[in-house]
Every structure is written in C-alpha cells, then in structure tokens.
Amino acid sequence: MSTTELKTFEEALESFDPAMGLEVHVELSTLTKMFCGCPTEFGAEPNTQVCPTCLGLPGAMPAVNAKAVEAAIRIGLALNCEIAEWCRFARKNYFYPDMPKNFQTSQYDEPIAFEGYMDVTVPVEGGEDEIVRVAIERAHMEEDTGKSLHVGGATGRIHGADHSLVDYNRAGIPLIEIVTKPITGMGEKAPAVARAYVAQLRELIIALGVSDARMDQGSIRADVNLSLAPKGAGGLGTRSETKNVNSLRSVERAVRYEMQRHAALLSSGGSVLQETRHWHEDTGITTSGREKSDAEDYRYFPEPDLVPVAPSREWVEELRATLPENPTVKRARLQAEWGFSDLEMRDTVGAGAFGLVEQTIAAGATPTAARKWWLSELARRANEAGVEITALAVTPAEVAAVQGLVDAGTINDKMARQVFDGLLAGEGTPEEIVASRGLALVSDDGALGAAVDNAIAANPDVAQKIRDGKVAAAGALIGSVMKEMRGQADAGRVRELILEKLA
Incomplete structure (x- = not known):
C-alpha cells in the first residue's frame, strides 16, 4: 500500500x-x-x-x-x-x-x-x-x-x-x-x-x-x-x-x-x-x-x-532496598530545586540531557548555565554529528569548568564555544585549551582604554549621542572595540570605560 x-x-x-x-x-x-x-x-x-x-x-x-x-x-x-x-x-x-x-x-x-x-x-x-x-x-x-x-x-x-x-x-x-x-x-x-x-x-x-x-x-x-x-x-x-x-x-x-x-x-x-x-x-x-x-x-x-x-x-x-529514587519523582523534585518551567524540563528530558544537566549542576554550574550549554551548544553539535548527546566527548565536569571560567571573567560565551571545539578535538582540559588557544579576555585598562579611544575617534557622531545622554548608543562603540580586540575584551569593562570617557 x-x-x-x-x-x-x-x-x-x-x-x-x-x-x-x-x-x-x-x-x-x-x-x-x-x-x-x-x-x-x-x-x-x-x-x-x-x-x-x-x-x-x-x-x-x-x-x-x-x-x-x-x-x-x-x-x-x-x-x-x-x-x-x-x-x-x-x-x-x-x-x-x-x-x-x-x-x-x-x-x-x-x-x-x-x-x-x-x-x-x-x-x-x-x-x-x-x-x-x-x-x-x-x-x-x-x-x-x-x-x-x-x-x-x-x-x-x-x-x-x-x-x-x-x-x-x-x-x-x-x-x-x-x-x-x-x-x-x-x-x-x-x-x-x-x-x-x-x-x-x-x-x-x-x-x-x-x-x-x-x-x-x-x-x-x-x-x-x-x-x-x-x-x-x-x-x-x-x-x-x-x-x-x-x-x-x-x-x-x-x-x-x-x-x-x-x-x-x-x-x-x-x-x-x-x-x-x-x-x-x-x-x-x-x-x-x-x-x-x-x-x-x-x-x-x-x-x-x-x-x-x-x-x-x-x-x-x-x-528492593537497592532501587533508586523513581525517575518521575526525582524529576519533579529536581525541577522544583532548579526552578525550571514544565516546558524547560520537558525539553531537557526530551533531549536526553537530564542526567547530564544534573551532573553538571553537581559539578558546580548553576541550573541555568548547565541547561544552556547542553540544550543549545552541545545539542547542536550532537545533532550535526548524528550521535546521541551522551556520546559527545565532553563530560559534565568539563562543562561546569568552562562555565566557571566564564563566571570568573577569564573567557566569555563566544570563547567558551571555542573551548568546546578544543574539548571535542581532545586538546586537553578547559584551562589548557584557554592557554593554548590564547582565549583569555583582555581586562587590562591600558589596552582597553586605547581601543576605546580609537572607537570614539572613529565614531564621533555616536560619541556625541552618548554625551547627550543616549547611553544605549554605547553598544555601537562596544562593538567596534570588540572587533579591534578580536572578541577578547571584557564587554562590561569596555562599557564602563566608554561611559567614563564620555560622561
């Protein structure tokens, strides 16, 4: 038929x-x-x-x-x-x-x-x-x-x-x-x-x-x-x-x-x-x-x-005494602890990432960060490779370590994606990959200040808008600085320096 x-x-x-x-x-x-x-x-x-x-x-x-x-x-x-x-x-x-x-x-x-x-x-x-x-x-x-x-x-x-x-x-x-x-x-x-x-x-x-x-x-x-x-x-x-x-x-x-x-x-x-x-x-x-x-x-x-x-x-x-907590009961308990909505938990389970998220949280990441990495970046990579997400060569402990580097201001989310590239390629630990790839954020005010001065000089109209009180216009200058610094600038600190110079 x-x-x-x-x-x-x-x-x-x-x-x-x-x-x-x-x-x-x-x-x-x-x-x-x-x-x-x-x-x-x-x-x-x-x-x-x-x-x-x-x-x-x-x-x-x-x-x-x-x-x-x-x-x-x-x-x-x-x-x-x-x-x-x-x-x-x-x-x-x-x-x-x-x-x-x-x-x-x-x-x-x-x-x-x-x-x-x-x-x-x-x-x-x-x-x-x-x-x-x-x-x-x-x-x-x-x-x-x-x-x-x-x-x-x-x-x-x-x-x-x-x-x-x-x-x-x-x-x-x-x-x-x-x-x-x-x-x-x-x-x-x-x-x-x-x-x-x-x-x-x-x-x-x-x-x-x-x-x-x-x-x-x-x-x-x-x-x-x-x-x-x-x-x-x-x-x-x-x-x-x-x-x-x-x-x-x-x-x-x-x-x-x-x-x-x-x-x-x-x-x-x-x-x-x-x-x-x-x-x-x-x-x-x-x-x-x-x-x-x-x-x-x-x-x-x-x-x-x-x-x-x-x-x-x-x-x-x-x-009978060796039986683990019923997964359905456990999921309801952890959903409340993590603050996930029904849809967020459903997506997590549906992606086969529930255990991975749980282990990543246990390794020190926040529930939001653990879910973000597994259900976006890593789920995409698993899909591209045609494998289950659990088959990726990245462990929950490594995901938590990457997020720890982000929380410490060592790298940003964009750099974190490059760290995952390195993990999947077997280049070492997250810390070793950051060092070998030169991914650390630039937080030195001297280098950042020079890049900010260049952005202001190249965009006088935008700088004037900021002087006139339109603080939202700072985004354009931040983008210029990030481009000059090849994405390795601390965007928060760049914004502070722009406002300090133009206040």
Whole structure:
C-alpha cells in the first residue's frame, strides 16, 4: 500500500478505536552472556565472542547468569510487578539464520515478573501533563539472537540482496522483555502515550544501572503492536507488530502510521493480516515482514538443561532496598530545586540531557548555565554529528569548568564555544585549551582604554549621542572595540570605560 492510500489520522479516529501493546527488549549490561561465559562488549569483530554454548553445538551445557536474574528482579520491582517464587526457562522453537540453536531460550508461561504497572507522564500541548497508567503483563528473561547483514541489495534487507552474513556475537546476550497489557481508550493520544511510555521506561532502566539503554545501538528496542476496532464496539481488532523500532520519535510515528494503514484497509472492506512489519526511518512507513505466529506455533516446552529459578523472598527484599529514587519523582523534585518551567524540563528530558544537566549542576554550574550549554551548544553539535548527546566527548565536569571560567571573567560565551571545539578535538582540559588557544579576555585598562579611544575617534557622531545622554548608543562603540580586540575584551569593562570617557 502506498502512502497516498492511507486514511488521514483524523479519519482513522472518526471510525475506529486504537489499541496498543508494547514489547520492549532491554539488553542487559552484564559482563558475560545469559547462559555462557562469552563477553558482551559492543562493536567487537564479528564472531569473536562465541563459544560452543551460545552457538548451540552438541554437548554444550548452559548455566544461568546470576547477575541477569538479579537485574530482572530489580526491573520487575521497579515496575511494581509481583516476583515469582518459582519460574523456569522454556525453548521457543523457530528457524531463522541468526538463531544458531534453532530455538531461543526464553520464558513462556512462567515469567520471573508479572502483573505490574507504570504511571506514565504524557505531555499535553498547551495544557497540564496527563498521567496514564500502563499495565505491565510480564517481564521475562531470555537471550538475544545474532545479527544478519544482507549484502548487495538497495535496502539492506534480504529481498534483493546478493548474499547474507551472520554475526553471532549478540547471540546469547541477556535480554529482559517487558510486555504491556493492551492499552486502550487513548484515542488521538495513542502515539504520544506510546512514545512517553518507552521514554520513561528507558529512563527507569538507566536509573537502575542494568543497561546503557542505547536505542541507537539496539540495547533497547520496541515492538509496536497495533489494532483498530470499530468505534464504540469494544474488543480488539487484528494486530500488526512493527518490529525493532529504535528511536522514541519512530515509536510515535509507527503507531500513527499503522493506525492510518489499518483504517484504510478496514474502511475499504479489507482485512488486516496478523504479521510482523519493518519500520523504515527514512520514509516513515512500515512494510510487510512475515506472517505473525501464535504462541502454539513456537512449540514451547520447558528447557531441560536448566534448573528452575526460585528467588528467596529475603533476596527479593534485599534487591528492593537497592532501587533508586523513581525517575518521575526525582524529576519533579529536581525541577522544583532548579526552578525550571514544565516546558524547560520537558525539553531537557526530551533531549536526553537530564542526567547530564544534573551532573553538571553537581559539578558546580548553576541550573541555568548547565541547561544552556547542553540544550543549545552541545545539542547542536550532537545533532550535526548524528550521535546521541551522551556520546559527545565532553563530560559534565568539563562543562561546569568552562562555565566557571566564564563566571570568573577569564573567557566569555563566544570563547567558551571555542573551548568546546578544543574539548571535542581532545586538546586537553578547559584551562589548557584557554592557554593554548590564547582565549583569555583582555581586562587590562591600558589596552582597553586605547581601543576605546580609537572607537570614539572613529565614531564621533555616536560619541556625541552618548554625551547627550543616549547611553544605549554605547553598544555601537562596544562593538567596534570588540572587533579591534578580536572578541577578547571584557564587554562590561569596555562599557564602563566608554561611559567614563564620555560622561
């Protein structure tokens, strides 16, 4: 179906009620894989972090990663879930080239965490934020698959490719899959609710310290299930599942697109195929993947090579005591402390800079200065480089040090931007960069006075206006002085000298 055949979003809402289900996969940052001792370092040479166990070779026996179980319990507790007293792994059987064992070790009817919820703050344009409770059906443990690379085609997908390569480094990395119950009754807010849920869940995962939750690297990714039912009819329609959506913006766009696509199919008398679909970031559309299997198609059965997991209640309570402050509560507390408006805090969180701003303030900068640098100068540079703001080679302590130089009158904001150039280029500390680049402000009255005299002599009309009491005209002379001093003059002191000479 081409984009021209879609119903508009408004038309979809006139006739149908959407229902969503979100499945978020979180790659845990354990040192070793879920069932073997292979390392989990991201970006290693293909197929260098594998062993007989994660390759599924005959006779290799798995063993459960205790740290992964601990992380699963902490995630479950943070999501207000019940923690199973006894659970076990199962084999999910299906064939795919990136599944070396031809089954995935997962949990089926006995997840480690179940029946939870998350209260999600949903931004409302022009109004107060809305709180939506998203019910969590389960959070279960499993292993990740390998990664296929399709070579020779135009799209990077298997259709049209000359051949495919498989990297099994990722196969066996611990995953926690968090599955919501159907989210209904959201209407036009459905796309925003989906985005807000994934964003807040990602924030929680980072706060727990169990994953770096890098969407750009696939360490957290969302599957978006969407169905439409006739308006007011109740119940659920046939769902599609858009797989591996890896940005917050794309989660929102995928929900909106699928609502429009489903509405077009149903309005024309057609039916929705229960299938997986691929999201295309460049075009903003989904395309068909494969027909979606039901649970019975996977022929689940208990994993015979692993003992059940039975966390004691004492251990669970010990882990509960390690939970950090809820990010939503923390954000509200810090917003009040920092004096940020709702919009300022929303922008800070949306830019992925909340933790960076917090650390910069802790390092000595004011909230206003910390927000200014991260959301303007550094966010722009991250955008230009096509990376997350957290990936920039600038630390919160360095940002606070740059602001300290500004506060001390050593440099001004314009020079501070050059210091950030140096930091990103690896030229040393802020102080070393100021020295090596000769960026310090000139505050010597002798040098400044000479430049002021030159500006006055070159602009007699402006000087006369100042003598006549039009102090605002001093800006033109300040500009002349700054130009002569190559921007390295203290503008405040220049203004004082101009007024002293012309008063």
